[in-house]
Amino acid sequence: MKTGWRIILTIVVLAILLGSICFGVGLLTGGNPDRVLQRLNEDYHLIALRDTVSNTLGQVTQVLHLPG
């Protein structure tokens, strides 16, 4: 298990470091997060998904509050 932890943590740290570098380089070279989100929304309908989740959570909240 100790060896496993060591390996996993090494991979995780390296991946996060590499991701941070990529993200930073993307921002420095003119990347635009809004444009990316817009593109992702077109692909995965993120806004609709967010609305669905928020609506569901609201309904759950209402249900939980009804008995009170």
Added chain:
Amino acid sequence: MPPAEARQASFRAEIRCRGTLLLYAPLSALSRRKKKFLDLTGHKDYNIGTLLNKNGTAPEFPGTFTVLPARIPGIAEVNAINRQQFLTELSKLLTFMYEEDRQRALSMYERMFDITEDEQGLIQHMMSPTRQAVLIARAYDDKERKLSVSSQSRGDSGEAASGTVPKFVLVINKVFDDLFPDRDEGDLSQDQVSFFDLGLAAKEDFTPAKPSVPAGAVLLSDTQQFRLETPEEAAPADTSAEASPAAVPAEKETAPSSVEADFDPESVSMDELISSLKRDLEADSAAQNAAPSAGGAEAAAEAAEPAAETASDETEEAAAADQSPSPGEAISDADDGTLPAEEDVSVPSTEELPEDTDSVLPPDAPEENALPDSGEAVPAPAAPRRAETTEVLSVPKLVLFLIPAIPITIALLALLAVPALLFLGLSLGLIALGASLVVSAFSGIAVLADTLLLIGAALAALALGLLFLWLFIWVIGSGMAGLIRLVRRLGREFCMKEVPAA
């Protein structure tokens, strides 16, 4: 014998625990596959407790043991420390004692060597200087000796001033008695100080009992024999009569009953001795961890502590070079003891190695591991003297245990399942998100900077997903399995009862 086999047979390995030879087997069996060797010998791992418990004949020393190389003629080389080496080593180990006491103890051991004809046999019976030092350390009372020594320095007679015979003297006397059972019983009662202690031992030729019996067994049996005789039954000492009339009565008077009540070496059985040694060694280990400086008894054990870490690393290659047939065959090989073994082949050990190569106890190892016919220096193993016990399941206790254990265990497992499932869900979600981001980065994004943004986010998501996945595995593997193991162990401790074997 073919050269290869001869070479195999010329190497054997000793497994020792603090100088005590436990197993003696072909080196090849260890160097090639340590696990295989332990399987051969019936021991599943390198834990010394397991090894000794399964063996059933060796003392239950805690902690480390070592595997040391030995050659067929080399066993004699290993054994063949002489009197001078023994006493020198013992002198080093007894540095925790006051100088007067140390000299006294050493002189008593010198007397033993003076008396005996068979020096090697004597050394084998005493096992090792380390063992003797531990025995003495066990009986050595710093405070008592401080008073005694200070009174001696004021001009009083040592034991006369303190009114007691030092316990370590009694211990050494006991060693003497065990080694020369036919010599002392008629000469010395238990409440007398030995003539040997007084340095009045006659220089007759006495040979210790044959070394074919392990020293522990001899010690026990002689003790039992000795205890059959009461002091009243013992005949008057011839040699004590020859002693100085002033000295001997004084010593007789100074062996009070308080000594017997406080410490009776004759009543110390082998099991008690082993347990006391075990306590000492554990205390030594704890003391060494806590503070480097230590007191009297620790000094002996510290001296016995190994400096053999260096040996283990450099031995792997040399041992690997030693090709052999299967371990079982190698064990059954006869030892011709003729080939020189130039390589200083060692066997890697898994733990620290105590360095005590000066003497060898007769192997308490299984018979197949004992040195065959040519090992003149290693006696045959003796039958175990320890009472064997078996574990019996107590059904009522098992029921009592299961009634609360099952619901509690299930509840705890369910409790552990919640974070496990949470981690699993998070990991799956993050991994899916990372994969989606990667796909998007290379499918619909035309700007390189945006691609880099997506790749960075994907890497972070995948990394976190991996971390949560590992957390899930960890909770399942360590948490739940550990809980089940814990319950099983508790159940075993609660429900199983040790009873003497029929």
